[in-house]
Amino acid sequence: MENKKHPLENNNLSRREFLKKTGGAAVMAGIAGMGLGVLPCCGPEGDNRVHHILPRDVYVPETVKRRADKPNIIFILTDDHRWDHLGCMGHPFLQTPNLDRIANEGVIFENSFVTTSLCSPSRASFLTGQYAHRHGVVTNHTPWNNSNTTFMEYIKAAGYDTAFIGKWHMPGRDLPQLRGIDHFITFTKEGGQGVYYDCPLIIDGVETSRPGKYITDDLTDFALEYIKRPRANPFCLYLSHKAVHFGFRPPKHLRGIYKGVDLQLPRESNIFNTYTNNHMFVGAPISMNMLYRNYCETIVSVDEQTGRLFSTMEVMGALDNTIIVYAGDNGHSWGEQGRYDKRHPYEESIRIPFMVRYPGEIRQPGRRVSQMALNIDLAPTLLDMIGIPVPEEMQGISLVPALKNPEAEIRSNFLYEHFPVFPIPIPGMTAVRTDQYKYITYHNDVRPAELYNLRKDPGEKNNIIRKPEFQALLSELRAELEKLKHETGYRYYTKG
Amino acid sequence: MKKQTITRRLIFPAAVTLGLMIISINAYDLSGAIQNVLLQEIVVYTSAILMFATIWLGPLFVNTLAFFRGASFSERMLASLITPVVWIAKTYAHFIGIYSFGELVFLILHPLILGNIGVNLLCVGISELICRHRLRAKGGAIRLFEAPGIAALIAGLIITFAGLWNGGHTYYYYYMDVYSWLFM
Numbered sequence: 001m002e003n004k005k006h007p008l009e010n011n012n013l014s015r016r017e018f019l020k021k022t023g024g025a026a027v028m029a030g031i032a033g034m035g036l037g038v039l040p041c042c043g044p045e046g047d048n049r050v051h052h053i054l055p056r057d058v059y060v061p062e063t064v065k066r067r068a069d070k071p072n073i074i075f076i077l078t079d080d081h082r083w084d085h086l087g088c089m090g091h092p093f094l095q096t097p098n099l100d101r102i103a104n105e106g107v108i109f110e111n112s113f114v115t116t117s118l119c120s121p122s123r124a125s126f127l128t129g130q131y132a133h134r135h136g137v138v139t140n141h142t143p144w145n146n147s148n149t150t151f152m153e154y155i156k157a158a159g160y161d162t163a164f165i166g167k168w169h170m171p172g173r174d175l176p177q178l179r180g181i182d183h184f185i186t187f188t189k190e191g192g193q194g195v196y197y198d199c200p201l202i203i204d205g206v207e208t209s210r211p212g213k214y215i216t217d218d219l220t221d222f223a224l225e226y227i228k229r230p231r232a233n234p235f236c237l238y239l240s241h242k243a244v245h246f247g248f249r250p251p252k253h254l255r256g257i258y259k260g261v262d263l264q265l266p267r268e269s270n271i272f273n274t275y276t277n278n279h280m281f282v283g284a285p286i287s288m289n290m291l292y293r294n295y296c297e298t299i300v301s302v303d304e305q306t307g308r309l310f311s312t313m314e315v316m317g318a319l320d321n322t323i324i325v326y327a328g329d330n331g332h333s334w335g336e337q338g339r340y341d342k343r344h345p346y347e348e349s350i351r352i353p354f355m356v357r358y359p360g361e362i363r364q365p366g367r368r369v370s371q372m373a374l375n376i377d378l379a380p381t382l383l384d385m386i387g388i389p390v391p392e393e394m395q396g397i398s399l400v401p402a403l404k405n406p407e408a409e410i411r412s413n414f415l416y417e418h419f420p421v422f423p424i425p426i427p428g429m430t431a432v433r434t435d436q437y438k439y440i441t442y443h444n445d446v447r448p449a450e451l452y453n454l455r456k457d458p459g460e461k462n463n464i465i466r467k468p469e470f471q472a473l474l475s476e477l478r479a480e481l482e483k484l485k486h487e488t489g490y491r492y493y494t495k496g
Numbered sequence: 497m498k499k500q501t502i503t504r505r506l507i508f509p510a511a512v513t514l515g516l517m518i519i520s521i522n523a524y525d526l527s528g529a530i531q532n533v534l535l536q537e538i539v540v541y542t543s544a545i546l547m548f549a550t551i552w553l554g555p556l557f558v559n560t561l562a563f564f565r566g567a568s569f570s571e572r573m574l575a576s577l578i579t580p581v582v583w584i585a586k587t588y589a590h591f592i593g594i595y596s597f598g599e600l601v602f603l604i605l606h607p608l609i610l611g612n613i614g615v616n617l618l619c620v621g622i623s624e625l626i627c628r629h630r631l632r633a634k635g636g637a638i639r640l641f642e643a644p645g646i647a648a649l650i651a652g653l654i655i656t657f658a659g660l661w662n663g664g665h666t667y668y669y670y671y672m673d674v675y676s677w678l679f680m
């Protein structure tokens with residue numbers, strides 16, 4: 001195994017130099033309070049130790065810190081896994097018994113969405129509980145701002161052992177200076193997208209080749225090793241898979257399991273969708289059906305590896321004192337009205353799986369919640385579950401009331417936003433989605449606005465924006481969109 | 497070889513390819529509305545294949561026909577590139593209003609845009625070799641290798657090879673690095 005210092009790391013910075021560089025912010029943070037953040041690898045050349053960085057002002061009540069029975073937390077994030085590609089959501093042939101188990105023994109939020117349907121912005125939203133325009137990672141090109149506070153910081157300060165294992169995929173000259181992470185395993189290959197086979201990992205700052213390894217298995221191996229470590233504290237594991245992002249390469253033993261299966265893609269879909277309507281700007285010239293088959297087979301590998309996590313936790317006797325959350329970072333179109341990929345505001349692109357298993361907190365396990373949950377709700381929900389007050393800077397809301405009470409109201413609408421990502425010909429946009437309607441506007445009106453009645457037209461095929469009977473509703477939705485933009489501090493980013 | 501009228505040697509070959517591209521794109525886009533499954537499949541497959549043939553491989557037809565109708569190399573090149581240029585313009589239309597003028601200029605170097613030009617140049621070069629070989633076989637006094645045709649062939653090969661190397665990943669990531677350096 002070849003180990004070398006990763007060039008993106010701050011490996012030439014001594015602790016003193018680092019502190020000097022971060023001086024201003026650090027002094028302010030230092031004045032404000034104490035935390036327990038760490039920075040992987042910022043020591044002198046050849047020094048791979050993990051160094052503590054200056055603390056941040058994260059408030060965690062003493063009662064939470066002292067609580068002895070704090071649950072473990074496992075958050076599993078997959079890539080491009082759309083909401084209906086689960087056995088428990090009625091997929092026609094895909095079988096995901098282990099993922100279904102999370103839903104069957106917990107709660108599945110059937111109407112879960114991302115606020116931006118793109119990997120990096122959505123991932124930053126999961127971590128910060130904020131919209132993209134607030135945390136600043138508005139596209140896959142805009143860098144992570146190290147001054148962002150993640151929920152892991154709070155959890156660390158509450159007395160947890162913490163690990164981030166897997167896809168980081170946010171741009172920046174260096175890997176992030178994540179406070180609150182004890183153990184950081186990620187990859188930077190192919191712009192942070194990683195590859196399915198032989199993907200080099202950066203393990204606490206040390207680039208390590210992984211010949212012969214399939215990435216979902218490999219990341220799960222590290223996760224299991226982390227879970228099994230003897231420890232005095234509870235742990236919080238952020239397991240972030242490359243799967244099931246483009247490339248869609250299943251492990252060898254799953255290749256071809258859906259060969260010959262009727263894929264039951266939408267009627268308007270065909271094998272050429274990936275080559276047409278500018279879709280080649282987001283993918284490779286491979287036929288739609290082949291990609292889709294591989295996509296489904298790759299989901300099965302995620303299911304298998306989730307099963308390994310379950311087994312280990314059960315053997316350890318820790319399963320029922322562990323909060324397990326599973327989510328996708330955005331959806332994916334597979335030929336709906338000829339569409340492919342994500343980014344756009346239609347349901348298959350913005351809707352994600354979001355499931356929570358925690359017997360200690362959830363009433364009526366197996367319940368399906370139809371209210372709208374968002375990726376920005378993860379951070380406040382996890383903090384709320386362990387008793388930390390939700391910080392004001394988080395724009396999501398805690399889903400704990402819905403976990404406890406089937407009748408609890410969550411929200412009546414939400415803001416969707418997308419910023420242009422060169423070189424993809426999809427304009428910047430904002431939209432408001434209610435439980436019945438979706439109103440979409442494009443920046444500078446480069447495309448006509450759209451309005452859909454989601455109950456009558458779930459496929460969003462009939463734009464009713466010009467119909468006279470909807471003009472009053474349209475005015476309301478316009479006002480609601482402006483209100484949401486104002487409330488969340490929306491601003492448009494031209495560079496992305 | 498007798499030089500035929502400009503309509504026959506230049507406009508006709510270009511118009512056939514361009515016309516087929518326009519028809520096939522529209523047929524493909526409308527195919528989703530066809531209710532009969534078999535008919536829909538026939539339209540989808542026929543239009544998609546025609547679309548790709550005209551956009552990417554057009555010069556194999558255009559250049560060859562123009563060659564045997566007496567068009568000069570400049571005329572053959574012009575006729576061959578009309579369809580790809582129109583397709584690129586159509587593609588560009590989807591980007592206008594979203595990105596800045598500088599980004600639109602930089603888009604020319606995108607592997608898909610530059611690659612389209614490269615593959616079409618490659619097809620011009622291949623067509624030139626085939627036409628010259630056939631004409632020589634019929635006793636024509638013509639050189640097999642002429643500088644313009646070979647230049648098109650080599651340029652097309654280089655662009656195509658660079659675009660496809662490592663499954664296209666290498667060029668794309670360099671392209672995006674340069675983009676970030678220039679615009680971010």
